[in-house]
Each structure stands twice: as C-alpha cells, then as structure tokens.
Amino acid sequence: MALVSGYHHLTLCTDGVQEDYDFYTKALGLYSVKRTVLFDGTIPVYHLYYGSRNGDASTIITTFPFRKPAVYGKRGTNQSKIIQQAIPVGSAGYWVDRLNGKGIEASTISRFGITRVAFKHPCGIPHELVESPADGRPPIVNEAQGVAAEHGIKGIYGAAIAVFDRTAMDDFLTVGMSMTKEADSDEGLMFSVPNALGPSSVVEVLHEASGPQGSWTLAGGTIHHLALNTGGEENQLKLKAHLEGLGFTDVSDQKDRNYFKSCYVRSPGGALFEIAWSVEGGWALDEPADKIGSTLVFPPWFEHRRDELIAGLEPANF
Numbered sequence: 041m042a043l044v045s046g047y048h049h050l051t052l053c054t055d056g057v058q059e060d061y062d063f064y065t066k067a068l069g070l071y072s073v074k075r076t077v078l079f080d081g082t083i084p085v086y087h088l089y090y091g092s093r094n095g096d097a098s099t100i101i102t103t104f105p106f107r108k109p110a111v112y113g114k115r116g117t118n119q120s121k122i123i124q125q126a127i128p129v130g131s132a133g134y135w136v137d138r139l140n141g142k143g144i145e146a147s148t149i150s151r152f153g154i155t156r157v158a159f160k161h162p163c164g165i166p167h168e169l170v171e172s173p174a175d176g177r178p179p180i181v182n183e184a185q186g187v188a189a190e191h192g193i194k195g196i197y198g199a200a201i202a203v204f205d206r207t208a209m210d211d212f213l214t215v216g217m218s219m220t221k222e223a224d225s226d227e228g229l230m231f232s233v234p235n236a237l238g239p240s241s242v243v244e245v246l247h248e249a250s251g252p253q254g255s256w257t258l259a260g261g262t263i264h265h266l267a268l269n270t271g272g273e274e275n276q277l278k279l280k281a282h283l284e285g286l287g288f289t290d291v292s293d294q295k296d297r298n299y300f301k302s303c304y305v306r307s308p309g310g311a312l313f314e315i316a317w318s319v320e321g322g323w324a325l326d327e328p329a330d331k332i333g334s335t336l337v338f339p340p341w342f343e344h345r346r347d348e349l350i351a352g353l354e355p356a357n358f
C-alpha cells in the first residue's frame with residue numbers, strides 16, 4: 041500500500057511580497073491560508089500560504105518572497121521547473137483571457153496530449169494551469185475575484201522537474217514513492233502520484249541536458265521543494281525508513297512546521313522532496329477557522345523574536 045496520498049503542498053522562493061500575494065490571490069483566485077515567517081535560518085522572510093478557503097491539503101502553494109534579503113538563485117536543470125495547478129476541462133481559454141487581461145502573458149500549450157495554460161509568476165518561475173482529465177476535487181470559487189465554479193483551480197496538479205539524465209528519477213519515484221509511470225515519450229516522462237481519493241496529480245520529468253545547473257538553496261526565483269502527503273506520522277516514518285533502505289540515507293530528521301511535520305529528501309534528479317502530514321488543528325491552531333490567513337502569526341518558539349522579525353520583514357499591504 042502506498043505510504044503517500046497526493047500532494048501536501050508546493051513551495052517556491054519568489055521576489056517581491058506584494059506582487060506574490062496579488063498573483064496568487066487576485067490573478068489566480070486562491071485564498072490566503074496562513075501568513076507567517078521562514079522557520080529556518082535567522083533572516084526575517086515571510087512565509088505565505090495560499091490555497092482553498094479552508095486550506096485543504098493538495099491545494100496549498102507556499103512562498104518565501106526573497107526581495108528584502110535580495111538572495112536570488114539560478115533556474116536551470118536538475119531542479120524543479122514548473123508549478124502546475126489543475127483546472128476544469130474546457131476552462132483554458134478563460135484563464136488565457138483572464139491572465140492576459142491582468143498583464144500576465146499566457147498562452148495555451150499541450151504536453152502528453154493534455155491542454156495547459158502556460159504563464160509565469162512575476163519572479164519568473166513557470167506555471168501551468170492544466171485541464172486535468174481526472175480530478176474529482178471541487179473548484180476553488182472566489183466571488184470577490186470573479187472566479188466561478190466552472191473555471192476555478194482545483195488544487196495542485198503537480199510539478200515538472202528538469203533533469204540531465206531522463207531516467208535518473210525512475211526508481212526514486214516508482215520504487216521509492218510508489219508512483220506509476222504513465223507516459224514515456226520524447227516530451228518526457230509522466231508519473232502519477234498515488235491518491236486514496238482517486239487520480240489527480242503527477243510528476244513530470246523533462247530532459248534538459250544542456251541547461252545550467254539550477255541552484256538548490258533557498259533563493260528567490262526558484263522552486264524549493266515538492267511536498268507529498270503521508271496523511272500521518274506512521275506512514276511518514278515508514279516512508280523515511282523505506283527511502284533510507286533504498287540508499288537515500290540523507291532523509292532529514294522530522295522538522296516541526298507548526299501546522300505539519302516534515303522530512304526532506306533530495307531526489308537523484310536534483311529536485312527536493314518533502315514528506316509531510318498535517319497536525320490536529322491544522323491552520324486553526326493560531327487563528328479562528330473562519331479567519332485563517334488574515335493575520336501575521338508566529339510559532340511559539342519565535343514569539344520572543346516577534347518585534348525583531350516584524351521590523352525586518354519587507355513592507356506589504358495585506
């Protein structure tokens with residue numbers, strides 16, 4: 041039995057905080073689910089979470105806007121390349137028009153026979169809205185932003201990873217993460233993520249042998265990691281042991297992310313993966329359940345740094 045069921049979240053390092061917030065909430069119609077700060081290191085950096093109104097796992101995109109510390113990375117190969125979200129079949133035209141109307145260049149493309157809208161985050165990271173043929177999740181309706189049910193984003197579809205060696209990821213994704221290879225063509229490889237609620241998400245592997253090596257640090261303009269959902273601690277620790285037994289001995293110890301617990305592992309194709317599960321209480325740990333994402337909150341172990349962190353964050357209007 042698979043120890044993973046769908047994605048938990050995707051995480052990017054971006055540029056300016058305001059453009060990041062406006063991109064996800066106003067252009068794409070997601071909701072703010074949590075506003076906190078980067079828990080690793082010492083530099084004050086926002087950590088912003090976006091997703092469905094209730095913050096359902098598999099809808100969450102999180103960002104670290106890095107403009108204030110001005111730490112930027114290099115996009116390239118052996119790195120995650122494209123953030124993908126699912127949209128209803130037939131809604132690509134709506135999204136092309138909507139994004140172009142907001143000054144975001146967008147066009148329709150196809151890969152693996154599936155229609156997508158290709159565009160970029162203001163920091164340059166490629167995004168796709170994918171007409172997912174099999175996705176039973178409800179669309180994210182956002183009346184305030186004019187996104188109706190027939191067009192709304194359904195959550196994470198997946199991510200495309202660029203690699204030097206097109207077969208480097210096979211064993212990691214199939215034997216390691218219980219994914220199934222669904223396509224293998226000159227467009228690349230596609231693996232479906234196991235999901236107890238039915239198929240809805242993938243990893244795509246794109247062969248880019250001649251590009252520059254992408255950076256792996258926490259740095260603006262790059263995707264940092266792809267988090268899969270283990271549902272609970274037992275599956276997470278079993279999967280950690282399983283990966284270690286395959287030779288991926290650098291699976292990190294469990295880290296406390298306040299709302300969820302995470303272990304990290306570098307894949308052979310360069311992309312960083314996380315295996316995570318949400319704790320009891322989730323997003324409502326520190327805000328009322330109907331007001332999640334509306335205030336700046338800190339984990340208990342950062343409360344003594346509250347004033348210093350607030351003073352060091354990039355100003356934003358939200």
Ligand SMILES: [Fe+2]
Pocket residue numbers: 049051265267302314
């Ligand atoms: Fe994460």
